Amino acid sequence: xxxxxxxxxxxxxxxxxxxxxxxxxxxxxxxxxxxxxxxxxxxxxxxxxxxxxxxxxxxxxxxxxxxxxxxxxxxxxxxxxxxxxxxxxxxxxxxxxxxxxxxxxxxxxxxxxxxxxxxxxxxxxxxxxxxxxxxxxxxxxxxxxxxxxxxxxxxxxxxxxxxxxxxxxxxxxxxxxxxxxxxxxxxxxxxxxxxxxxxxxxxxxxxxxxxxxxxxxxxxxxxxxxxxxxxxxxxxxxxxxxxxxxxxxxxxxxxxxxxxxxxxxxxxxxxxxxxxxxxxxxxxxxxxxxxxxxxxxxxxxxxxxxxxxxxxxxxxxxxxxxxxxxxxxxxxxxxxxxxxxxxxxxxxxxxxxxxxxxxxxxxxxxxxxxxxxxxxxxx
Ligand SMILES: *Cc1c(COP(=O)(O)O)cnc(C)c1O
Numbered sequence: 001x002x003x004x005x006x007x008x009x010x011x012x013x014x015x016x017x018x019x020x021x022x023x024x025x026x027x028x029x030x031x032x033x034x035x036x037x038x039x040x041x042x043x044x045x046x047x048x049x050x051x052x053x054x055x056x057x058x059x060x061x062x063x064x065x066x067x068x069x070x071x072x073x074x075x076x077x078x079x080x081x082x083x084x085x086x087x088x089x090x091x092x093x094x095x096x097x098x099x100x101x102x103x104x105x106x107x108x109x110x111x112x113x114x115x116x117x118x119x120x121x122x123x124x125x126x127x128x129x130x131x132x133x134x135x136x137x138x139x140x141x142x143x144x145x146x147x148x149x150x151x152x153x154x155x156x157x158x159x160x161x162x163x164x165x166x167x168x169x170x171x172x173x174x175x176x177x178x179x180x181x182x183x184x185x186x187x188x189x190x191x192x193x194x195x196x197x198x199x200x201x202x203x204x205x206x207x208x209x210x211x212x213x214x215x216x217x218x219x220x221x222x223x224x225x226x227x228x229x230x231x232x233x234x235x236x237x238x239x240x241x242x243x244x245x246x247x248x249x250x251x252x253x254x255x256x257x258x259x260x261x262x263x264x265x266x267x268x269x270x271x272x273x274x275x276x277x278x279x280x281x282x283x284x285x286x287x288x289x290x291x292x293x294x295x296x297x298x299x300x301x302x303x304x305x306x307x308x309x310x311x312x313x314x315x316x317x318x319x320x321x322x323x324x325x326x327x328x329x330x331x332x333x334x335x336x337x338x339x340x341x342x343x344x345x346x347x348x349x350x351x352x353x354x355x356x357x358x359x360x361x362x363x364x365x366x367x368x369x370x371x372x373x374x375x376x377x378x379x
Pocket of ligand 1: 010061062063064088133135136137164165166167187196
């Protein structure tokens with residue numbers, strides 16, 4: 001009884017308002033009512049990315065939008081520079097290699113973001129693009145995109161900057177235009193509070209002008225952008241998800257993006273205070289790089305993170321994020337993004353504290369109290 005707690009860092013809880021919007025009848029995607037919806041949506045999306053330029057909407061997961069960013073801008077055999085910040089950056093690089101790109105991967109310890117200082121030394125004349133994951137969902141570490149752009153600009157290098165903001169979009173401050181990003185990759189099921197099924201590319205003018213020769217058809221920006229001008233798509237769009245997207249964008253406008261970001265920061269800080277009060281360690285090792293949308297915490301040696309997660313699911317009906325890749329069993333992740341408030345955080349941390357104690361993990365009690373004290377102070 002009661003609601004399931006879906007506290008993984010995506011998919012996130014879908015607000016009832018959004019579910020109701022999605023439940024409306026599907027309409028003719030070539031009719032005038034659809035054109036009105038599409039034009040309104042495409043405009044309303046821009047502030048979320050911090051752009052005045054085009055946002056391309058795909059019926060896809062985030063992985064599809066990753067592929068779109070690469071095949072639209074790059075050519076076979078071109079070199080790209082990327083940073084091993086965690087599981088998702090690794091997957092994106094594997095995709096780039098499979099598509100025929102040559103990837104120079106800067107190794108990382110999965111506890112830090114992409115290092116802006118490394119750009120100056122490593123960016124060479126034949127790099128066509130730099131790929132960075134803004135918020136590495138496997139680690140809860142945020143990369144400092146403006147500093148990366150500054151480092152690229154300081155070398156005077158023309159490489160494109162491609163950024164994955166899948167788990168930071170609409171949760172953490174992000175400015176596509178102002179930060180000089182060329183392509184921003186996003187998707188629906190994390191901070192945007194929608195079910196899975198929509199991918200995005202925000203496309204800057206330099207990326208639109210600099211088109212690569214990798215084979216592409218479905219992902220090609222040009223026919224989509226051309227059809228979008230009339231309010232249509234070159235294929236059948238996910239009409240009902242777009243109803244939901246409109247509702248979610250209205251909710252974000254009602255709250256105001258600065259307030260949305262502040263809410264996420266506050267819940268993230270409260271979570272870190274709980275983790276420290278338990279005597280456990282947050283995975284992110286740099287104060288400047290904490291994610292606001294999720295927290296990954298390290299289990300003490302000899303304790304399996306997945307055993308604790310299973311117990312919490314069984315006993316308290318709460319889903320937490322598993323450790324991915326090399327972090328399997330060593331960390332679990334608490335999602336605190338999207339449709340989320342103080343009492344949902346209190347419930348989430350209550351479930352974690354009870355679950356860790358029940359699993360026999362040696363923690364100090366008082367994590368929940370420490371988080372609540374911070375919420376009270378800042379409420
Ligand atoms: C979730 C996620 C992805 C993958 O998105 P899918 O919708 O599962 O394809 C990629 N990058 C990051 C940073 C993510 O959080």
